[in-house]
Amino acid sequence: MTLVQGLDYAAVFIFGLTGALAASRAQLDIVGFIFLACLTAVGGGTLRDVLLNRDQVFWIADAGMILSASIAAVIVFFTAHFLESRLRTLEWLDALALAVAVPAGVGVAMALDQNWPIVLIMGVATGTFGGLMRDVVCNEVPLILKKGELYASAALAGAVAAVMTAAVTDTTLIILLICGVTTFALRIGSMLFGWCLPVYKSHPPRQ
Amino acid sequence: MTLVQGLDYAAVFIFGLTGALAASRAQLDIVGFIFLACLTAVGGGTLRDVLLNRDQVFWIADAGMILSASIAAVIVFFTAHFLESRLRTLEWLDALALAVAVPAGVGVAMALDQNWPIVLIMGVATGTFGGLMRDVVCNEVPLILKKGELYASAALAGAVAAVMTAAVTDTTLIILLICGVTTFALRIGSMLFGWCLPVYKSHPPRQ
Amino acid sequence: MTLVQGLDYAAVFIFGLTGALAASRAQLDIVGFIFLACLTAVGGGTLRDVLLNRDQVFWIADAGMILSASIAAVIVFFTAHFLESRLRTLEWLDALALAVAVPAGVGVAMALDQNWPIVLIMGVATGTFGGLMRDVVCNEVPLILKKGELYASAALAGAVAAVMTAAVTDTTLIILLICGVTTFALRIGSMLFGWCLPVYKSHPPRQ
Numbered sequence: 001m002t003l004v005q006g007l008d009y010a011a012v013f014i015f016g017l018t019g020a021l022a023a024s025r026a027q028l029d030i031v032g033f034i035f036l037a038c039l040t041a042v043g044g045g046t047l048r049d050v051l052l053n054r055d056q057v058f059w060i061a062d063a064g065m066i067l068s069a070s071i072a073a074v075i076v077f078f079t080a081h082f083l084e085s086r087l088r089t090l091e092w093l094d095a096l097a098l099a100v101a102v103p104a105g106v107g108v109a110m111a112l113d114q115n116w117p118i119v120l121i122m123g124v125a126t127g128t129f130g131g132l133m134r135d136v137v138c139n140e141v142p143l144i145l146k147k148g149e150l151y152a153s154a155a156l157a158g159a160v161a162a163v164m165t166a167a168v169t170d171t172t173l174i175i176l177l178i179c180g181v182t183t184f185a186l187r188i189g190s191m192l193f194g195w196c197l198p199v200y201k202s203h204p205p206r207q
Numbered sequence: 208m209t210l211v212q213g214l215d216y217a218a219v220f221i222f223g224l225t226g227a228l229a230a231s232r233a234q235l236d237i238v239g240f241i242f243l244a245c246l247t248a249v250g251g252g253t254l255r256d257v258l259l260n261r262d263q264v265f266w267i268a269d270a271g272m273i274l275s276a277s278i279a280a281v282i283v284f285f286t287a288h289f290l291e292s293r294l295r296t297l298e299w300l301d302a303l304a305l306a307v308a309v310p311a312g313v314g315v316a317m318a319l320d321q322n323w324p325i326v327l328i329m330g331v332a333t334g335t336f337g338g339l340m341r342d343v344v345c346n347e348v349p350l351i352l353k354k355g356e357l358y359a360s361a362a363l364a365g366a367v368a369a370v371m372t373a374a375v376t377d378t379t380l381i382i383l384l385i386c387g388v389t390t391f392a393l394r395i396g397s398m399l400f401g402w403c404l405p406v407y408k409s410h411p412p413r414q
Numbered sequence: 415m416t417l418v419q420g421l422d423y424a425a426v427f428i429f430g431l432t433g434a435l436a437a438s439r440a441q442l443d444i445v446g447f448i449f450l451a452c453l454t455a456v457g458g459g460t461l462r463d464v465l466l467n468r469d470q471v472f473w474i475a476d477a478g479m480i481l482s483a484s485i486a487a488v489i490v491f492f493t494a495h496f497l498e499s500r501l502r503t504l505e506w507l508d509a510l511a512l513a514v515a516v517p518a519g520v521g522v523a524m525a526l527d528q529n530w531p532i533v534l535i536m537g538v539a540t541g542t543f544g545g546l547m548r549d550v551v552c553n554e555v556p557l558i559l560k561k562g563e564l565y566a567s568a569a570l571a572g573a574v575a576a577v578m579t580a581a582v583t584d585t586t587l588i589i590l591l592i593c594g595v596t597t598f599a600l601r602i603g604s605m606l607f608g609w610c611l612p613v614y615k616s617h618p619p620r621q
Contacts (some may be wrong), residue, residue, distance in 0.1 A: 236611035
C-alpha cells in the first residue's frame with residue numbers, strides 16, 4: 001500500500017464517520033447511515049479521479065474502501081448516543097478528515113506530474129467535496145460556507161505548503177505531512193481560537 | 208435492444224415523469240419541465256457510466272433517451288392538473304422508477320464483470336441519484352432521507368437479491384427481475400404498510 | 415486561441431464574478447470567494463467535458479482558466495460594496511455568462527461532430543450548471559427554477575438557433591454569435607419586460 005492509498009483509506013474512514021453522524025441527525029436507518037457515509041467518504045476522491053481521468057476511480061479499484069466507510073457507518077449507528085454533542089463531534093472529525101484528504105488529493109496530482117495550480121485545486125477539491133455533498137444532501141448550510149471560519153482557506157494553505165515543500169525536497173512523506181499538519185493546525189485553530197481571515201462586509205445591509 | 212437498454216429506457220421515462228411532477232410543483236414553464244425531467248431521468252445512469260468509465264454515457268450513445276424524458280415532461284405538463292395529489296403520484300412513480308433503475312445499474316455492472324461490492328453500489332447509485340438530484344435542485348428534503356421509510360434499503364436489498372440470484376443462475380432476465388421485484392415490493396410495502404428498519408434514536412434531543 | 419476557447423475564458427470570468435457575488439452575500443473570506451468563483455466558473459464546462467469524454471477537462475488543459483476565475487473573485491472582494499444591489503448585479507452578470515457559456519457548449523459539441531440533440535443538451539448544460547451549482551451550494555432556490563422567467567428556455571432557444579444556423583452556414587463565428595445573441599436577448603427581455611412562456615398552473619392549490 002502506498003502512502004497516498006493509506007491517506008485515501010484514512011480519509012474514507014473519517015469522512016465516513018462524519019457522514020454517519022449527519023445520518024444520525026436525520027434519524028435514518030442503518031442503510032441510510034451507510035449511504036450517507038459512503039457518499040461523504042468517497043465524494044472528494046471520486047471528483048479528483050474523474051477530473052484527472054484516472055483509469056479507475058480509487059474505490060472501484062479497491063473494494064476495501066467501501067467496506068471501510070460502511071464499518072464507520074455501523075460503528076456510529078451503535079455508539080453515537082454516547083456522544084455529548086454529535087454536531088461538535090462531526091465538526092472535529094471533519095477537520096481531521098480534511099487534514100487527511102487534502103494531502104491525498106495533492107499526492108495523486110503530484111504523482112501524475114500535474115502543474116502546481118492543478119495540484120492546489122485537487123488538494124482543495126479532494127478535501128472539501130465529500131463534506132460539501134454531505135451537507136448539500138442533508139439540506140444544511142455547508143461547513144465550507146460558515147462565516148468567519150477557516151475551511152477552504154485551511155485546505156488551500158495546506159496545499160500551498162505542500163507545493164512549496166516540494167520545491168526543496170523530493171520525499172513524499174515530508175511533503176504530505178507538512179500539508180496535513182498545516183491544514184489541521186489552521187482548521188483547529190480557527191475552531192478553538194477563532195482564527196480567521198477578514199470577511200467581506202458591505203455597509204448597506206444584505207440585499 | 209438489450210434487456211439493460213430496455214430498463215434504461217423505462218427508468219428514463221418514469222424518472223422523467225417524476226422530474227416533471229417536481230417541476231409542476233415549482234410552477235415552471237414547459238422548458239423547465241423538460242430540464243428537470245431530463246436531469247432526473249439520466250442523473251443516476253450518467254453517474255454509473257462516468258464512474259465505470261464506459262466509452263459513452265448511455266444517453267449520448269442513444270439520442271432516443273432524451274426524447275423519451277422530454278415526452279414524459281410534455282405529457283405531465285398537459286395532464287398533471289387531472290391528478291388528485293401530485294406529490295403522492297410523484298412518490299409512487301419514483302418507487303416504480305427505482306425498481307427499474309436498480310436492475311439497470313446492476314445489469315451494466317455485471318456485464319462489465321465488476322465484483323459484487325461494485326455491483327451493489329452501481330445498483331443503488333443508478334437507482335437513487337436521479338431522484339436525489341431532483342430533490343436537491345428543488346431544495347426539498349430528498350426522499351432518500353425520509354425518516355422511517357425503506358428507500359436506500361429497498362435499493363440495496365434489490366441489488367443484494369440480484370447478486371445472490373447470480374450465484375445460482377446465469378439468466379440475466381431472472382436476475383434482474385428478482386432485483387426489480389424485491390426493490391419494488393419493499394419500497395411499496397414501506398409506503399403502504401409502514402415497513403421499516405429500526406431508525407437511529409438518541410435519548411437527548413437532536414443537537 | 416480558438417473562438418471556443420475565447421468563449422470559455424469569457425464564461426469563466428463572468429461566472430466567476432457571479433460566484434464571488436454569491437460569496438459576498440454569504441460574507442465569506444477571500445479564499446471562500448475564490449472557491450465559489452471557481453466552482454461556478456468551471457462547473458458547466460467541466461460537466462460538458464466529462465460527459466463528452468474529452469481527453470482533458472478544459473481548465474486542466476489550461477491553467478489560465480482558474481487564474482481568470484480567481485482574479486474575478488479578488489476584484490469582487492474589493493469592489494462589491496460599491497454596488498447598489500449585489501443580487502441585481504449577480505442576475506445581470508449571470509445572464510451575460512449564460513449567453514457566453516451556451517455557445518461555448520454548442521461549439522465544443524459541434525467540433526466533436528455530435529448529433530443535434532447532444533449539441534442542444536451540451537449548450538444548455540454548459541450554460542446552466544455552473545450557476546445551478548452556485549445556487550445549490552449556497553442553499554438558495556436556483557435562478558433556473560425562478561417562476562415566470564426565461565432561463566432554461568433562453569439557453570435552449572440559443573442552442574436551437576445555433577443548430578438551425580449551422581444548417582445554412584459553416585462559419586463557426588456566425589453560428590455561435592447568433593446562439594449567444596438569441597440567449598442574451600431572451601433572458602434580458604424576460605428580466606426587463608417580463609417575457610415568459612405560460613407556466614404550469616393547477617386549479618387546486620399545490621399539495
